Amino acid sequence: MRTGMNLLLWTAFVSEEHLPLMAELKELGYDGVELPLGAGDLAHYEALGPQIQKLGLVANTCMAPEAKDNPASPDKAVRAAALERLKDTVRMTAALGGDVLCGPLHSAFKVFTGHGPTEDEMRWSAEVLAPAAQFAVDYGVQLNIEPLNRFECYLVNTVADAAKIVNLAGHPNLGLHYDTHHMHIEEDSATAAIGRGADILGHVHISENTRGIPGTGQVAWSDTFRALHDAGYDGWLTIEAFSRVDPGFAAGVHIWRDFCDNPMTLARQGLAFMRESWEESQP
16 A cells, blocks of 8 residues: 555645655655646656656646546547547656556546436547557556546446446556545445445545545545455555645635645644554454
8 A cells, every 4th residue: 555645735736846845745654646737738747757756756646627628528529639638648647757647537527418427428438538548558557537426527426437437448457546535425335335346446535525634524434444455455545635725726626614724734644544544444
């Protein structure tokens, strides 16, 4: 098991100015960081990657498609743009030295049609993700798709939804990204959900129901960690928590209050919680 911290707790665009922050996370004991790829070009990440590696951190990435590059769009041109964006983010991830690209790669964030997912939309998404996963093989990057709650996405809300797309794509380099915040909302049982996705589980976000300090809310943590062990999972446990440090991002994900006195306090307490919970839940 490796521990990571998603840098969205501080910023939606990571640059050299955040290197001291990353150095502090390394000092706390984190193995890696996770960078959002909503902005910046390949040259930016080619310059940033070696500096993060010098800190001794692995830099994985997350991304959320937009309406203009929606893999589930009925428009072939939009789906083609979706594949190109996925390829771009794979290149950025490799430039950073990362081995995981995760997030709701299956469809556009907060884009709704007014109805539930159709078979065509599932198929279109899979038809974009399959060649993207193959492209990522040569870069040593694994793609993992994240189910989101119903208020942020309609196509993939559950582990079963994600598994359907992964199975349709039929590529071993495409897996499941399980996020405890979203699944606290959408699944009846963490144990059953993780068991259902055990054979495709590639990445895990540790995220409280409030998006605050892990272990302080209502997520079924004991069941979650026990189920991860039962599934044989031994990959990244990456904290995804939010704050109001970046006002634009906070507004985009509806964060209207602070959950702790300082983001680094969250990082410190969250890491201790992950480690203790992982050890205590071992068979």
